[in-house]
Amino acid sequence: MDTQPAEMTVHSAQPYNAEPARTALAGRELTPVASFYHRNHAAERPAIDPATWTLRVDGMVERPATFSLGALRERFAEHAEVVTLQCAGNRRSGLMEVADLPGETPWGPGATGTARWAGVRLADVLRDVGADPAASDVVLTGADVADEPGEPYAVSVPLEKALAPEVLLAWSMNDAPLPDAHGAPVRVVVPGWIGARSVKWLDRVTVADAPSSGFYQSVAYRLLPADASPAPGRGVALGPIAVNADVLSPADGAEVPAGSVRVAGYALAGGDRSVVRVDVSTDDGATWTEAELAPQASRWSWRLWHHDLDLPAGTTRVVARAWDSAGGVQPADPAELWNPKGYVNNSWARVTLHAVPGTMER
Amino acid sequence: MDTQPAEMTVHSAQPYNAEPARTALAGRELTPVASFYHRNHAAERPAIDPATWTLRVDGMVERPATFSLGALRERFAEHAEVVTLQCAGNRRSGLMEVADLPGETPWGPGATGTARWAGVRLADVLRDVGADPAASDVVLTGADVADEPGEPYAVSVPLEKALAPEVLLAWSMNDAPLPDAHGAPVRVVVPGWIGARSVKWLDRVTVADAPSSGFYQSVAYRLLPADASPAPGRGVALGPIAVNADVLSPADGAEVPAGSVRVAGYALAGGDRSVVRVDVSTDDGATWTEAELAPQASRWSWRLWHHDLDLPAGTTRVVARAWDSAGGVQPADPAELWNPKGYVNNSWARVTLHAVPGTMER
Numbered sequence: 067m068d069t070q071p072a073e074m075t076v077h078s079a080q081p082y083n084a085e086p087a088r089t090a091l092a093g094r095e096l097t098p099v100a101s102f103y104h105r106n107h108a109a110e111r112p113a114i115d116p117a118t119w120t121l122r123v124d125g126m127v128e129r130p131a132t133f134s135l136g137a138l139r140e141r142f143a144e145h146a147e148v149v150t151l152q153c154a155g156n157r158r159s160g161l162m163e164v165a166d167l168p169g170e171t172p173w174g175p176g177a178t179g180t181a182r183w184a185g186v187r188l189a190d191v192l193r194d195v196g197a198d199p200a201a202s203d204v205v206l207t208g209a210d211v212a213d214e215p216g217e218p219y220a221v222s223v224p225l226e227k228a229l230a231p232e233v234l235l236a237w238s239m240n241d242a243p244l245p246d247a248h249g250a251p252v253r254v255v256v257p258g259w260i261g262a263r264s265v266k267w268l269d270r271v272t273v274a275d276a277p278s279s280g281f282y283q284s285v286a287y288r289l290l291p292a293d294a295s296p297a298p299g300r301g302v303a304l305g306p307i308a309v310n311a312d313v314l315s316p317a318d319g320a321e322v323p324a325g326s327v328r329v330a331g332y333a334l335a336g337g338d339r340s341v342v343r344v345d346v347s348t349d350d351g352a353t354w355t356e357a358e359l360a361p362q363a364s365r366w367s368w369r370l371w372h373h374d375l376d377l378p379a380g381t382t383r384v385v386a387r388a389w390d391s392a393g394g395v396q397p398a399d400p401a402e403l404w405n406p407k408g409y410v411n412n413s414w415a416r417v418t419l420h421a422v423p424g425t426m427e428r
Numbered sequence: 429m430d431t432q433p434a435e436m437t438v439h440s441a442q443p444y445n446a447e448p449a450r451t452a453l454a455g456r457e458l459t460p461v462a463s464f465y466h467r468n469h470a471a472e473r474p475a476i477d478p479a480t481w482t483l484r485v486d487g488m489v490e491r492p493a494t495f496s497l498g499a500l501r502e503r504f505a506e507h508a509e510v511v512t513l514q515c516a517g518n519r520r521s522g523l524m525e526v527a528d529l530p531g532e533t534p535w536g537p538g539a540t541g542t543a544r545w546a547g548v549r550l551a552d553v554l555r556d557v558g559a560d561p562a563a564s565d566v567v568l569t570g571a572d573v574a575d576e577p578g579e580p581y582a583v584s585v586p587l588e589k590a591l592a593p594e595v596l597l598a599w600s601m602n603d604a605p606l607p608d609a610h611g612a613p614v615r616v617v618v619p620g621w622i623g624a625r626s627v628k629w630l631d632r633v634t635v636a637d638a639p640s641s642g643f644y645q646s647v648a649y650r651l652l653p654a655d656a657s658p659a660p661g662r663g664v665a666l667g668p669i670a671v672n673a674d675v676l677s678p679a680d681g682a683e684v685p686a687g688s689v690r691v692a693g694y695a696l697a698g699g700d701r702s703v704v705r706v707d708v709s710t711d712d713g714a715t716w717t718e719a720e721l722a723p724q725a726s727r728w729s730w731r732l733w734h735h736d737l738d739l740p741a742g743t744t745r746v747v748a749r750a751w752d753s754a755g756g757v758q759p760a761d762p763a764e765l766w767n768p769k770g771y772v773n774n775s776w777a778r779v780t781l782h783a784v785p786g787t788m789e790r
Contacts, residue, residue, distance in 0.1 A: 154755075289755050291705070291718055302704040308756035336754050337701070342664040343653070351764065356653050392698050393516075393651050393772035394670035397759050402713065410755035 081106035085176030092314035097179035112209035116251040125272035128196025142186035148364040153177035154260040157411035185236035204228040209267040215281040222278035257366035306337030310412040311388035324421040330372040333388035341369040379423035434463040443468035447538030454677035459541035474571035478613040487634035490558025508546035510726035515539035516622040519773035547598035566590040571629040577643040584640035619728035668699030672774040673750035686783040692734040695750035703731040741785035
């Protein structure tokens with residue numbers, strides 16, 4: 067199923083930024099590679115020969131080392147994890163309806179997806195080189211360089227997270243070799259955190275005593291107050307992702323037969339939390355009904371849900387929201403959380419359905 | 429400062445449930461014991477002689493053991509941690525304004541407080557007895573027995589949390605012996621989780637392969653859908669607490685001089701998250717200004733904040749809200765999260781101030 071090209075909405079060709087229709091994600095524990103969103107920063111994708119690729123591991127370590135792909139495979143055990151990745155800008159288009167976000171990609175609901183990733187644990191590599199326990203952060207640098215800001219893509223995660231067993235250096239996606247477009251030969255997968263931390267085309271791992279001071283962590287991917295402008299260190303670096311949910315099927319604006327209609331979607335708690343409930347409303351949140359939750363493929367994957375509505379003829383706005391294991395619930399309105407870079411739109415999910423009478427037999 | 433009795437709002441005498449005025453909590457990293465909320469389930473407090481008290485540790489352990497207070501002190505290192513406790517019912521009165529919650533205690537803003545707790549790590553005790561790593565939960569049983577349901581107070585935490593270094597069996601509160609009223613001789617302190625998990629008058633620790641099936645975890649302290657009734661296993665057991673904040677000073681309804689007025693409060697992220705920003709609004713959330721955050725006493729304590737408003741004469745409603753390190757923000761309205769047991773009211777904080785002109789000289 068991964069070989070059939072899916073229809074993607076291409077936000078830009080260079081860098082290539084594209085997302086699937088929401089319905090392409092619906093009802094699937096694993097997102098086909100062909101329907102997995104693309105988020106690039108550089109106009110040109112790095113061209114890396116896996117046979118000569120090496121990973122440099124340095125910084126606050128006892129034994130700085132360079133690993134070939136073969137060395138990683140031989141030296142460390144392979145682990146697989148089903149993980150949902152989600153761009154911090156997912157659902158930004160909902161924020162743009164509140165107020166414009168010039169220069170930002172208008173991501174819809176599709177800048178998220180779930181895959182089975184396999185590779186080695188970053189923790190195993192860090193232990194092998196003798197990472198200094200007094201360090202605080204691990205900087206992850208990719209081979210991709212955008213003209214602006216002209217520096218390689220680099221971000222960091224706290225050492226505590228880098229040592230967690232779920233963080234992988236992955237060379238496989240959905241049981242096939244990691245595609246070039248998704249970071250081959252090796253990318254990082256940081257479960258529960260914004261996609262921006264899952265560095266593609268990994269080049270270097272540096273153990274450090276501070277978070278990355280690079281553009282992508284000190285200026286971009288930060289939550290800013292509504293009246294602030296991006297500047298180094300302004301706002302807060304985004305890390306774990308907040309509880310979110312979306313309707314994946316039917317499509318927004320779909321025409322459906324009046325009567326029983328199954329609404330389906332996903333919810334994602336973020337960080338190390340889990341989704342404990344999803345509610346659906348057809349009266350804009352005045353009353354809610356619990357959706358049925360599917361079993362979860364892994365602790366780090368989204369939770370699929372569905373709910374059968376009995377839709378009268380006419381237009382109905384369907385609203386959904388998720389609760390996390392701390393009793394936290396999504397905020398209602400995108401205006402409440404609008405921010406100048408357009409991140410973390412985790413307001414209630416909303417789609418509009420048009421139910422047509424007398425079409426139940428078709 | 430801990431010896432002077434503070435004025436408390438007593439919700440019930442037996443069991444004794446009482447909270448301080450919000451202003452008694454304002455501006456203090458540590459809450460004086462005299463201003464610390466009391467949440468009891470049994471009409472009578474257990475009377476325990478520390479000299480003969482013992483703690484039983486059993487269940488899925490290699491070496492079941494019984495520890496006297498002296499044995500705990502001798503065998504394990506003492507650790508201290510500044511931790512905010514918060515009742516899951518804190519701010520329930522705000523939910524009662526949405527719809528009645530018969531039989532529930534109408535907690536205001538004061539069912540929370542911060543203290544320095546000292547004792548031994550539960551993890552050290554569990555390792556000492558050889559807790560089975562295949563276990564999943566640790567049941568904590570107190571000596572207090574309420575007539576309804578007629579069973580000792582017992583709840584559980586996941587083994588992973590029980591093994592975390594921040595979870596204490598505490599015999600000291602604010603550098604003085606733990607008062608009888610707060611669970612002497614030994615209580616549990618579970619940082620980041622609802623107060624109900626911090627079992628007082630600890631009697632027994634049982635390593636198990638399932639969460640507690642007792643009343644306080646399977647029926648009470650659960651998040652229920654708005655239309656559900658409490659029943660064993662219905663809803664979701666509350667654990668980590670969701671991001672919350674409150675205004676602590678001035679008091680709600682206070683008369684203040686027009687002009688510059690300092691508004692101060694706390695924010696708490698819950699779980700292992702941190703507070704990254706607090707916003708204040710005087711136009712019901714249409715626009716917000718960042719409050720100034722005080723340094724945090726510990727990873728597990730609340731974050732104090734303040735903001736100087738320039739109040740015109742007349743009535744102003746001051747609104748505050750906090751963001752956590754996942755980019756999660758409090759929901760706006762208590763109606764969004766009303767639930768039949770009245771837990772987790774983490775809607776925006778609101779107080780009304782009456783500014784009086786021409787009183788700046790007084």
